[in-house]
Each structure stands twice: as C-alpha cells, then as structure tokens.
Amino acid sequence: MRPFVALLAFLCLCLFDGCRSQENDIHPPPPSLIPYRISQNWKVRWGYCTPSKQIAIKTGYEAAEPFDSLFQRAKVKKGGLWGYIDPQGKFLIPPQFKAIGAFRNGIAPACNKQGKWGFIDSLGNEVLACRFERLSEPNEAQQATALYRGQWGIIHRNGTWLLPPAFEATALCGEGLLAAKKKGQWFFYDAQGHLLSEESYRRIRQCRDGRIAVANIVNGEYRYGFAGKHGHLVIPLQFKEVHNFSEQLAAAQDAATGKWGFVDTTGQWHIPPRYEQVRDFKQGRASVQSNGYWGIINTQGQAVVEFLYTILGNFSEGLAPVQYQGRWGYITSQGANAIAFFEAEQAGAFSQGLAAVKHKGQWGYINRKGEWQIPPQYEEAAPFRHGLAKVRFQGNEGYIDAAGRQYWK
Structure with a gap:
C-alpha cells in the first residue's frame, strides 16, 4: 500500500481515541518553511517556501517532507537518494541513502547505495554498520530485528547479537520480551536472549498488560x-480470535457462537460474548457492534452511546464521525449530535480543527460547525499535522494550509 493511501485509510479506522484537549482544535499557523512543488514539462521538483509563497530553498529536489519542528531538519530526495537539510538548505546528512526510517532515541535505520541496512545518527554517521538485508526500527531498549545472510536475529545498536541470526523470523514483543521462530514455531526469550520456556506457538502478538496473545x-x-x-x-487456547489486552481487558471471539466479548487477565468473561464486532477499550470505553449497528459501552458492558450507527469512526478532538441512515455526521463521546447529518461518501476524524470529507467523489475539509472550510476539490486528502495537510490534486501531491492555500505551481 502506498504511504499516502495508507494515510487515507487511517482517516476512517474505527478506533476509539477518547477526547483530547481543546488546544488541538485551534488552527495552528503554517510552519515558517513549507514544502513547495513546481511542475514543469512533466518534471516535478520540490523546494521550500514561506507561508506567503516566497521561495526560501530552491526547488531542486525530487521529493521533500515537512520540517521537523523539534530538530529543525527536513528529509529530501536528490539524485534518487535521501538526506536531511537544515532551514538554510544546507545538508545535515548528504543524500546518500536509498531509504531512511524514523529517528528514535537519536538513531534511525538507513539503507545505503548497496541496499544494505544499518543505523545512523542525526549527522548520518553509521552507528551500526550497513551490512544487513533488513533492519527494523529500534525499540526503546535500542534493539532491532535484523536479517543477516538470509537468517533473522535480534541485535542491539552496539552490534551485540541478543539472538544470533539463526531463525526464520524474530520479533520484539514489548515489555522486555523477544521472540524467535524456528521450524514454524515461536519461542519466547528474555531481554538478554535467554530462552524462557520450551512451550511454543504458531502465532504470537504483542505483550500488553503482561499477557501475550498466542495461537x-x-x-x-x-x-x-x-x-x-x-x-x-x-x-x-479456547478462542476463535483475540485482540491484545488494553486496560486489563482483551476482546475475544467465542469459538462456539462466533460472538465477541471481553475477558479479564485470568481469562474469565468480564463482558459476555454478544457482539458481532468490537474494538479495544480506551479511556474506559469501547466501540461495539450489535445487530448490525455500532454503539459504545463502558467496562461494565453498559451502553453509553446507543446502537444507532452503521459506521462509528474514531474519536478525536472530542468528536467522532458516524453514519446514520446513509448520511454522515459527528457525535460527542456522550452520544450527542455535534454536527448535523449531511450527504457524503466518507468522513474522517478531526485534526487541528478540520476533518476531511468526501463529497461527490472529491475531498475537502469541514470545520467543527459542519461548514466547508476548504471546498471538496481533491482526489485524496490526509489529516492536518503541524498546520499542513497533504493532498492529491490533478494527479500530483502537494501541501495546503488550514486556509486552503495551495503550495504548488
């Protein structure tokens, strides 16, 4: 799936995210430097401009991402390779990598010209030499899964193997747990790489609340x-399917009836299996589907939002998109109608006071009053972040601000 399309899919993931502070409802100003696209003779080049569209960094890149407001750097692509620049357009990391992952704890996975992966620091220096076929992003303990000479292992940023490259697959399970797969079976190891048990499983999930879903x-x-x-x-092993634990409860599907409920950390039904679909608890509430309609329950299984909706989206900034009798609207976490129902094909969650809505085949953005802040005109539209949203217009990607100003030519 393309990264941009993945962002779109995220718009309508139905996860209950709870209310956020009204601070996020305010439209932040666009950043001082904005990725700016110029298309000429079928050739696309990127640079950076000010909010008034004055070119600040020349348009000489094949791709450009927004500046990181914390570290004041931006990832750009030149000559088919990625690097980072500062606000003056000088390279902090010269374009020398085929790919660079997200920085975490000062390091990021990067793929060199030869197609080998390693870890780099914020200046592009190799912290862990680029010699792996694959390398995951590091966890908080700065460990990563690594593919080396066709075998998987788990390595620390200092180059020490916690699990040697001798497995079909490896995984970082969270809460200090490691896992490795051999002959189709997964085994668990502690943070130092010691085998915890001879028990093995065909499938495993993340560790949450001290419990790991296995099958x-x-x-x-x-x-x-x-x-x-x-x-x-x-x-x-008694359930047809389960989710990870969240807030000491895990969604579980009864093998006999196919219905979903919630079990506690001992495996006892805390909320009996009576729903067609469920989502995890967040802030004491979970979205569930009964008789084809979605509502919200509390940890005692009591309905706090009635079962009225064919679609119930994720809560963000205190509102969630819902579909009722073929029309879209927004409700509060108490189930009150916040934005009257309207005609649309799709409606996304609010971010920075605006929500992407698809109307007659095109995307635009509405405000919290349900009014069009940015009329529908885009083929794709992602959520706002740091005052900007990435959109697709006439086949090309570009950025807009909350006032609808388009940063391309």
Whole structure:
C-alpha cells in the first residue's frame, strides 16, 4: 500500500481515541518553511517556501517532507537518494541513502547505495554498520530485528547479537520480551536472549498488560489464548480470535457462537460474548457492534452511546464521525449530535480543527460547525499535522494550509 493511501485509510479506522484537549482544535499557523512543488514539462521538483509563497530553498529536489519542528531538519530526495537539510538548505546528512526510517532515541535505520541496512545518527554517521538485508526500527531498549545472510536475529545498536541470526523470523514483543521462530514455531526469550520456556506457538502478538496473545492449531483450527511474560500458557487456547489486552481487558471471539466479548487477565468473561464486532477499550470505553449497528459501552458492558450507527469512526478532538441512515455526521463521546447529518461518501476524524470529507467523489475539509472550510476539490486528502495537510490534486501531491492555500505551481 502506498504511504499516502495508507494515510487515507487511517482517516476512517474505527478506533476509539477518547477526547483530547481543546488546544488541538485551534488552527495552528503554517510552519515558517513549507514544502513547495513546481511542475514543469512533466518534471516535478520540490523546494521550500514561506507561508506567503516566497521561495526560501530552491526547488531542486525530487521529493521533500515537512520540517521537523523539534530538530529543525527536513528529509529530501536528490539524485534518487535521501538526506536531511537544515532551514538554510544546507545538508545535515548528504543524500546518500536509498531509504531512511524514523529517528528514535537519536538513531534511525538507513539503507545505503548497496541496499544494505544499518543505523545512523542525526549527522548520518553509521552507528551500526550497513551490512544487513533488513533492519527494523529500534525499540526503546535500542534493539532491532535484523536479517543477516538470509537468517533473522535480534541485535542491539552496539552490534551485540541478543539472538544470533539463526531463525526464520524474530520479533520484539514489548515489555522486555523477544521472540524467535524456528521450524514454524515461536519461542519466547528474555531481554538478554535467554530462552524462557520450551512451550511454543504458531502465532504470537504483542505483550500488553503482561499477557501475550498466542495461537496453535487445535482440532484442525487455530485457537487463541494468552501466555504470560515467562512464556507459559496462562489462558487456555479456547478462542476463535483475540485482540491484545488494553486496560486489563482483551476482546475475544467465542469459538462456539462466533460472538465477541471481553475477558479479564485470568481469562474469565468480564463482558459476555454478544457482539458481532468490537474494538479495544480506551479511556474506559469501547466501540461495539450489535445487530448490525455500532454503539459504545463502558467496562461494565453498559451502553453509553446507543446502537444507532452503521459506521462509528474514531474519536478525536472530542468528536467522532458516524453514519446514520446513509448520511454522515459527528457525535460527542456522550452520544450527542455535534454536527448535523449531511450527504457524503466518507468522513474522517478531526485534526487541528478540520476533518476531511468526501463529497461527490472529491475531498475537502469541514470545520467543527459542519461548514466547508476548504471546498471538496481533491482526489485524496490526509489529516492536518503541524498546520499542513497533504493532498492529491490533478494527479500530483502537494501541501495546503488550514486556509486552503495551495503550495504548488
């Protein structure tokens, strides 16, 4: 999936995100430097301009991303390779990498011209030599999964192998747990790479609340349960499907009825299985579907938002998009109608006081009153971030600000 399309898909993921402060509802001003696109003779070049569209950094890049407001740097592509520039357009990291991942704790995975991955620091120096076929982003402990000579292992940024490259796959499970797959079975290891248990599983998930969702084949079908941080099974393999634990509860699908409910950390039903679909608890509430309609329940299984909606989107800035009788609107976390229902094909979550809405095949943005702030005219439209949103217009990508100003020519 293309990164930009993935952003679009994120618009309508139905995850309950709770209310955020009204601080985020204010339209922030656009940043002092904005990626600016020029298209000429079928050739696209990027540079940076001021909010008044005065060119500040010449348009000589094949791609340009917004400046990081914290570190005052931006990722750009030149000659088919990626690097970073400062606000004066000088290279902090010369364009020398085929790909650069996200920086975390001062390091980022990067792929050199030869197609090998390693870790670099904020100046482009190799912290971990580029010698791997694949390398994940590091976790908080600065560990990463690495593919080396066709085998997977887990390595620390200092080059020490926690699990040697001798496995079919490896995973960072969170809460200090590592996992490795051998002959189709996953085993768990501690943070130092010591095997925790001889018990193994065909499928594993992330560790949450001290529990890891695991699965094996039972009577010809996958059945899910949960292992503890020691690797031993603590909740039997009895569910058709499960989610990770969230707020001490995990969504689980009853194998006999196919209905979803929620179990506690002992595996007992806390909320009986009676829903067609469910989403995880966040801030004491979860979106669930009953008889084809979505509503919201609390941790006691009581409905706090009625089952009225064919679609219930994620809450952001205190509002969630909902579809009711074929029309879209927005509700509060208490279920009150905040924006009257209107005709649209799709409606996204609010970000920085605006929500992307698709009307008659094109995307625009509405404000919290339900009025068009930016009329529908785009083929694709991502959420606002740092005062800018990425859109696709007439086949090309570019940036707009909250006033609808377009930064391209």
